[in-house]
Amino acid sequence: MTPLVGQEILVRYGTRTAVRGVSLTLPERTLTALVGPNGSGKSTLLKALARLLRPTSGAVLLDGRAIAQLPTREVARRLGILPQAPVAPAGLTVRELVEQGRFPHVGLLRLPRAQDEAAIQDALALTGLTEFADRPLETLSGGERQRAWIALVLAQTTPILLLDEPTTFLDIGHQLEVLQLVRRLPAERGMTVAVVLHDLNHAARFADQLVVMESGQVVAVGPPEEVVTTELLARVFRVRAHLLLDPTSGRPVFLPLETLAMRA
Numbered sequence: 001m002t003p004l005v006g007q008e009i010l011v012r013y014g015t016r017t018a019v020r021g022v023s024l025t026l027p028e029r030t031l032t033a034l035v036g037p038n039g040s041g042k043s044t045l046l047k048a049l050a051r052l053l054r055p056t057s058g059a060v061l062l063d064g065r066a067i068a069q070l071p072t073r074e075v076a077r078r079l080g081i082l083p084q085a086p087v088a089p090a091g092l093t094v095r096e097l098v099e100q101g102r103f104p105h106v107g108l109l110r111l112p113r114a115q116d117e118a119a120i121q122d123a124l125a126l127t128g129l130t131e132f133a134d135r136p137l138e139t140l141s142g143g144e145r146q147r148a149w150i151a152l153v154l155a156q157t158t159p160i161l162l163l164d165e166p167t168t169f170l171d172i173g174h175q176l177e178v179l180q181l182v183r184r185l186p187a188e189r190g191m192t193v194a195v196v197l198h199d200l201n202h203a204a205r206f207a208d209q210l211v212v213m214e215s216g217q218v219v220a221v222g223p224p225e226e227v228v229t230t231e232l233l234a235r236v237f238r239v240r241a242h243l244l245l246d247p248t249s250g251r252p253v254f255l256p257l258e259t260l261a262m263r264a
């Protein structure tokens, strides 16, 4: 069973086509990284996969069923998404934010049950935020706040998780913290995860599957060792680069030398 499949997804904003007929499968219990230049359609594709926007044409299958036909609550129980640059209402504490993740699960009486409390505690612990639970969000550093958002989607306890640039604005140490956490989810939690990443080296290092987008299309899919080539870096990212192999992980690592953009 493939948890999430996009079929010929096409998204237009007015006359502008942001995603041009993309077909994509997220293999079960793997980490997929989506990379591509700014404006290549990554966020739009992720939103279409999560049913945050309706594609102009094409379909998304969640556990083999058309996502467009499913009740919202059922989608929210199966799939969590952290959008790029989310905004919280002012004055929330970390715990109050993370509690929001339980909304698809609470019963008619809206009383929090033991399993809700357990999911909240677990999400706080996984993201290292147990001590921060009662702190107002606005008193947190950028990295801590980003972890609080991740805790929110983890508290939703969905088998599928989509994250849009969860490491943006974090320093390198905090980027790695988030990526190491995300990487554990498929193996330890059996989750199927897709993450949009800005840093291609991070994507190559942590992902099982890389999806490279350019101008609204998927131009390469596969394991990082197969996908990351000097040719791809030149063609899609317009950089000339050395390509190395990380001696520890065996994953490709590139060293950018110069932009090719000015030469076009």
Ligand SMILES: Nc1ncnc2c1ncn2[C@@H]1O[C@H](COP(=O)(O)OP(=O)(O)O)[C@@H](O)[C@H]1O
Residues within 6 Å of the ligand: 013, 016, 017, 018, 036, 037, 038, 039, 040, 041, 042, 043, 044, 045
């Ligand atoms: N709400 C919107 N209205 C109009 N155009 C949009 C909207 N959101 C994104 N776009 C356009 O769609 C294209 C893809 O954007 P996006 O999916 O955000 O790319 P990425 O996440 O790869 O940077 C861009 O050209 C962007 O300007």
Ligand SMILES: [Mg+2]
Residues within 6 Å of the ligand: 042, 043, 044, 084, 164
């Ligand atoms: Mg984006």
